[in-house]
Amino acid sequence: MSHEPDQTVDSQSSLIRGYMDSPEKLRRLYKRTLFVVVMSQIFGGAGLAAGVTVGALLAQDMIGADSFAGIPAALITLGSAAAALIVGRISQRFGRRPGLATGFLAGGLGALGVVIAAVADNIPLLFASLLIYGAGTSTNLQARYAGTDLAKPQQRGTAVSIALVSTTLGAVAGPNLVDVLGNFATSIGVPPLAGPFILAGAAFILAGLILLVFLRPDPFIIAKAIAEAQERDKDQGETSDKNPIIQTTNNRGIVVGVTVMLLTQIVMVAVMTMTPIHMMHHGHGLGAIGLVISIHIGAMFLPSLVTGVLVDKVGRTTMSFVSGVVLLTACILAALVPADSLLLLITVLALLGLGWNFGLISGTAIIIDATHPSTRAKVQGNVDVLIALAGASGGALSGMVVANSSYATLSIAGGILSLLLIPVVIWSRSGRKVKESKSIPL
Numbered sequence: 001m002s003h004e005p006d007q008t009v010d011s012q013s014s015l016i017r018g019y020m021d022s023p024e025k026l027r028r029l030y031k032r033t034l035f036v037v038v039m040s041q042i043f044g045g046a047g048l049a050a051g052v053t054v055g056a057l058l059a060q061d062m063i064g065a066d067s068f069a070g071i072p073a074a075l076i077t078l079g080s081a082a083a084a085l086i087v088g089r090i091s092q093r094f095g096r097r098p099g100l101a102t103g104f105l106a107g108g109l110g111a112l113g114v115v116i117a118a119v120a121d122n123i124p125l126l127f128a129s130l131l132i133y134g135a136g137t138s139t140n141l142q143a144r145y146a147g148t149d150l151a152k153p154q155q156r157g158t159a160v161s162i163a164l165v166s167t168t169l170g171a172v173a174g175p176n177l178v179d180v181l182g183n184f185a186t187s188i189g190v191p192p193l194a195g196p197f198i199l200a201g202a203a204f205i206l207a208g209l210i211l212l213v214f215l216r217p218d219p220f221i222i223a224k225a226i227a228e229a230q231e232r233d234k235d236q237g238e239t240s241d242k243n244p245i246i247q248t249t250n251n252r253g254i255v256v257g258v259t260v261m262l263l264t265q266i267v268m269v270a271v272m273t274m275t276p277i278h279m280m281h282h283g284h285g286l287g288a289i290g291l292v293i294s295i296h297i298g299a300m301f302l303p304s305l306v307t308g309v310l311v312d313k314v315g316r317t318t319m320s321f322v323s324g325v326v327l328l329t330a331c332i333l334a335a336l337v338p339a340d341s342l343l344l345l346i347t348v349l350a351l352l353g354l355g356w357n358f359g360l361i362s363g364t365a366i367i368i369d370a371t372h373p374s375t376r377a378k379v380q381g382n383v384d385v386l387i388a389l390a391g392a393s394g395g396a397l398s399g400m401v402v403a404n405s406s407y408a409t410l411s412i413a414g415g416i417l418s419l420l421l422i423p424v425v426i427w428s429r430s431g432r433k434v435k436e437s438k439s440i441p442l
Helices: 004-021 023-063 071-094 096-120 123-146 153-176 178-187 192-214 219-235 251-281 286-301 304-313 316-336 342-370 376-404 407-419 421-430
Strands: none
Touching (some): 004 023, 004 219, 023 096, 023 123, 023 153, 023 192, 023 219, 023 251, 023 286, 071 123, 071 251, 071 376, 096 123, 096 192, 123 192, 123 342, 123 376, 178 192, 219 376, 251 286, 251 316, 251 342, 251 376, 251 407, 286 342, 316 407, 316 421, 342 376, 376 407, 407 421
16 A cells, blocks of 8 residues: 555656657647537637626616626626636646636536526626626636647647637527527526526536546646656756757746737727627617627637637737737727617627737737746736736726717727737837747747
8 A cells, every 4th residue: 555656656657758758649638638628618608608798788787777887797807817816726736627627617606696696686696696607708718728738839829729719609609599598588587688697507517517527637737747857857968859848937928928918808898898788779689789799709719720820820929919900990990880880880899809819819829938837827827817807997997988988989998008019019029039939930
């Protein structure tokens, strides 16, 4: 019995060495990991769509005031911030599998709490449940990192994009089921606007169970162990280029990646949150609102495969600059287009989603490039906390801005923030070192 711990360590060491010595074996694990992440993201996407589509409308209906319509987005993103911190810590210590599964399961319980709050007409319970529901939306976003743990440097943008694009299937379907889910909810005695949260609860729970059961062996644990083993070999004068994972921390890169994702998140959340309210005030029904939001979410995730390739081939900061230009265009159009034009509103929200997509994937790739496996999951969790808090601020302030001014004013403010991405890109390029990695374009 006393030899069991040593046997376990030897077994784990043998497992890690097997992946280090066999590029093909590591490649198969990388592909398996991406497949499991894709499966979970399909359900996760369906779960996050509920809050985006009807969260503000449900709060407005229960509270009866437009000025509080941005509160759901703020609560969801605050819950997302707390979950990002917790999931990041769990993932760093125990691996992606327990971290991501915990976040999704909590989000599912939060979504079901929203349904109960709507039935009971209990506003405090609604707010508390939206806060917990935010764990699911945060975890859906954090799952993008799991696909990159075993990716080579030149594959990271593409790996992020595969995780994100799989979210599209569920995320686009969710808003288009608003009317159907509303009718189902009514038939069982639930307010129609709470219907999408029934789907969200089931979807998040399924996403968590998929990761809990199938994400084995854990990609982050394997990647971290390989990096540690390679560093030991390097210290001992042994080198192996078969599966290089070692890299150093780049603080400037972390700052740039955070700033890119933070600005794109604020702009996207602020304008997106108030668009359903803006449409409702100008005679659009739930079906039209669901269509606009579904196209917006599709634009957030569907272009990811192309975006990932561009980020890997063209460069991280170049795509960050493009993100700012696209978001600026979306905000200018939002301020100018007639509110009764469904086609133009679809165009605005599609561009808004596309700009966010460019910023998220390029910013995520910059963060991954700039972190070391020994601290990567913790740093990624901290980064997503800042992004979530930025989104919370954008969601909360958006309702106040529109209530005291107009949707056009909110859009103009978003355009100004988009412009800030330009000096960030310039600063990033000015700090580029001559010894910058040839395989990772920035």
